[in-house]
Amino acid sequence: MKTPIIIVNFKAYKEGTGRNAVKLAKICEKVAKKTKKNIAIAVEEVDIRNISSKVKIPVLSEHLDSIREGAHTGNNLAEAIKENGAWGTLLNHSENRLRIDQLEESIKRAREVGLKTVVCANNSEIAEAVAAFEPDMIAIEPPELIGGDISVSTAKPQVITDTIKKVKRIANIPVLCGAGIKSGADVKKAIKLGAKGILVASGIVKAKDPEKALTELADAL
Amino acid sequence: MKTPIIIVNFKAYKEGTGRNAVKLAKICEKVAKKTKKNIAIAVEEVDIRNISSKVKIPVLSEHLDSIREGAHTGNNLAEAIKENGAWGTLLNHSENRLRIDQLEESIKRAREVGLKTVVCANNSEIAEAVAAFEPDMIAIEPPELIGGDISVSTAKPQVITDTIKKVKRIANIPVLCGAGIKSGADVKKAIKLGAKGILVASGIVKAKDPEKALTELADAL
Amino acid sequence: MKTPIIIVNFKAYKEGTGRNAVKLAKICEKVAKKTKKNIAIAVEEVDIRNISSKVKIPVLSEHLDSIREGAHTGNNLAEAIKENGAWGTLLNHSENRLRIDQLEESIKRAREVGLKTVVCANNSEIAEAVAAFEPDMIAIEPPELIGGDISVSTAKPQVITDTIKKVKRIANIPVLCGAGIKSGADVKKAIKLGAKGILVASGIVKAKDPEKALTELADAL
Amino acid sequence: MKTPIIIVNFKAYKEGTGRNAVKLAKICEKVAKKTKKNIAIAVEEVDIRNISSKVKIPVLSEHLDSIREGAHTGNNLAEAIKENGAWGTLLNHSENRLRIDQLEESIKRAREVGLKTVVCANNSEIAEAVAAFEPDMIAIEPPELIGGDISVSTAKPQVITDTIKKVKRIANIPVLCGAGIKSGADVKKAIKLGAKGILVASGIVKAKDPEKALTELADAL
Secondary structure (H helix, E strand, O other): OOEEEEEEEEOOOHHHHHHHHHHHHHHHHHHHHHOOOOOEEEEEEEHHHHHHOOOOEEEEEEEOOOOOOOOOOOOOOOOHHHHHOOOOOEEEEOOOOOOOHHHHHHHHHHHHOOEEEEEEEEOOOHHHHHHHOOOOOEEOHHHHHHHOOOOOHHHHHHHHHHHHHHHHOOOOOOEEEOOOOHHHHHHHHHHHHHOOEEEEEEHHHHHOOOOHHHHHHHHHH | OOOOOOEEEEEHHEEEEEEHHHHHHHHHHHHHHOOEEEEEEOOOOOHHHHOOOOOOOOEEEEEOOOOOOOOOOOOOHHHHHHHHOOOEEEEEOOOOOOOOHHHHHHHHHHHHOOOEEEEOOOOOHHHHHOOOOOOOOEEEOOOOOOOOOOOOHHHHHHHHHHHHHHHHHHHOOEEEEOOOOOOOOHHHHHHOOOOEEEEEEEHOOOOOOOOHHHHHHHHHH | OOOOOEEEEEEEEEEHHHHHHHHHHHHHHHHHHHHHEEEEEEEEEHHHHHHHHOOOEEEEEOOOOOOOOOOOOOOOHHHHHHOOOOOOOOOOOOOOOHHHHHHHHHHHHHHHOOOOOEEOOOOHHHHHHHOOOOOOEEEEEHHHHHOOOOOOOOOHHHHHHHHHHEEEHHHOOEEEEOOOOHHHHHHHHHHHOOOOOEEEEEEHHHOOHHHHHHHHHHHHO | OOOEEEEEOOOOOOHHHHHHHHHHHHHHHHHHHHHHHHEEEEEHHHHHHHHHOOOOOOOOOOOOOOOOOOOOOOOOOHHHHHHHHEEEEOOOOOOOOOOOHHHOOOOHHHHHHOOEEEEEEEEHHHHHHHOOOOOOOEEEHHHOOOOOOOHHHHOHHHHHHHHHHHHHHHOOOEEEOOOOOOHHHEEEHHOOOOOOOEOOHHHHHHOOOHHHHHHHHHHOO
């Protein structure tokens, strides 16, 4: 998993769903090639197959169930996520918090089937706790800034540095940051504070010109 | 939605996941053609795209989130389920019970995007309640018989007749039955009791010879 | 269960917790005596014992777990709710929606141990569904109006009449209404529309003078 | 919080509910006095008031909601748990696993209102993660041994020693162990392995002679 990296979370935005998601994924791929930066995307499970067959940048599922094969209706098996083309998974986003035991088990399951894990945390204590599960990356996102206009790197720089320090005590895991990231300046600040990349959603997915917006972030990486 | 119908729930069985799911779906399609009976399958969301591009029988997602487009990480939008090839959705299975408000909203969302709904109920009171939401079909499955060796039509025939009676008071919705269905005799009993079809999982998915097992059920339909 | 009735939901407001809850419960009791109207209160489980030993008006728990006695850590057994002095329970509030199977089971459990049930519904379809479970009362509360300044009886009178009509199709269960109720005029409108009482929270609990506010509602009942 | 300690979890056993819970609590208190050992009990929220007014040993709630005062129906406010006589809370039991963010917040809320926290973990990784939240105690309980006949100290001694080692890396928090503890020999082994106490449920609550059973454990402490 190469850093620095930008992960674009498509959420369930209409611009990030179905046909639109394929279009947006191609834009992300284009920017990745053009800028030679690492860009990955997180998409709805049902869209993984189609998107991953059409772009070569890494595709993450927006969730991964902790279950093992068997009588479980309504879950997606880790093996199926992998087989349909995912490269990793985004776990414990503020819109999808997990039970602590299921989070740990989902990370194990991902590892078993060869999926990378990026785990979100709302504060530095939770980031530290998550580090004990040894995911591939940890993304710190103060929930009150998600979807807003002020970036975490501007509003709460200390959350980033604290998180990096606490995570390092446990394991050598790259820390990304997210919430409110919109400009190249936001990205530069984040990297300067020690972040190894950023997690972004509405700033790209809902942008009037996603290619331009993402290019600005990638250039600043 | 034509009846009588057999719906095969692939759950998260390894035989019903990824490549294996495609194989099993083709077997179901073959039996449907051969016997000229209505057979549908319920599969993991991540497998919908691949399976629905390879078979022509109706494909249901094993779940449908009630959310609308927007900032929801880890959910699959109804529009995306539809766009990737699903024909309907199986809701409220005993392994995936839903909050009453979300169940109602999921049925509405399915209707909005043109997906059929089959809603599971564990007893006749819940079937009656579900009827108020006007799904396309209701499947009665006493949870204690699921995955077992005695079929609902043998062990609890009155649950089926009670359910049909109670549902009819509310709306004219076909009632399927499930749990422990393994033989043609089980199917015949169910139909005789008034069921418009059956919901089956391990009896087919885990069968040594799924084609033979499903053919027996289809012939009895 | 006598109607018409006012049920005051203490929620987890600080004015409705611990010592304050006892004070507020006594005010409710005083207004009930003074106005000779039926007034009940819904309180946190942990406060039931203390409150029910100090007032004689009916005390409802704000929730009731569906479990039966056994190895369940963190749940409150229906028998314990009853033994500690509750008279009934408020179920499925918009802040505490329940799985459809657990809602049905909680109503059964309440009946078994002799607790009355008041079940909330967000729309008329859900009220109709809930009626199939035969609770003692159904309270219709459009969630978007809860805690607001416009009462359901003013903003959405048709929701009340539709709900009464749909519930009556299933069973003869009194329908209460809630959300935004603040004045005697709101109560009068509700009763005129056919409601058998009201469910109120912030309008009383957060009122500057709860006794005065509740007296106004009770007088209008 | 004095160690070594025995915490008896009353769960929702009928022997640990309502009047029976008061009786059992008195037995625990009697054994505590007689043996001069630290014994605490974890009880249903609705029973806290009654039990804590009748015994002097520490009473824990079996759960603590993470919410703050406000519009939350069906939750028990930390302040109310405290005011009604609780001394602490047992969190994240295998029968009541919590979302990672809510677990962290519940521990903070307990600290704010002056309640001690004992947090359960199913394996050493989760115990390490939990240590980042700095609860007062951590209890390691392999879920597959809970309620069984072989104690964790006999079946999986390494789980205990691993947990103690991993927790120590993060913070100096006493580790208890639980699952299958039935005899004085089980307790001695646990203490020898470094545990600072035990968490026990059915072994005492469902014992034919709880006083005798608890005395044996306490003597061995």
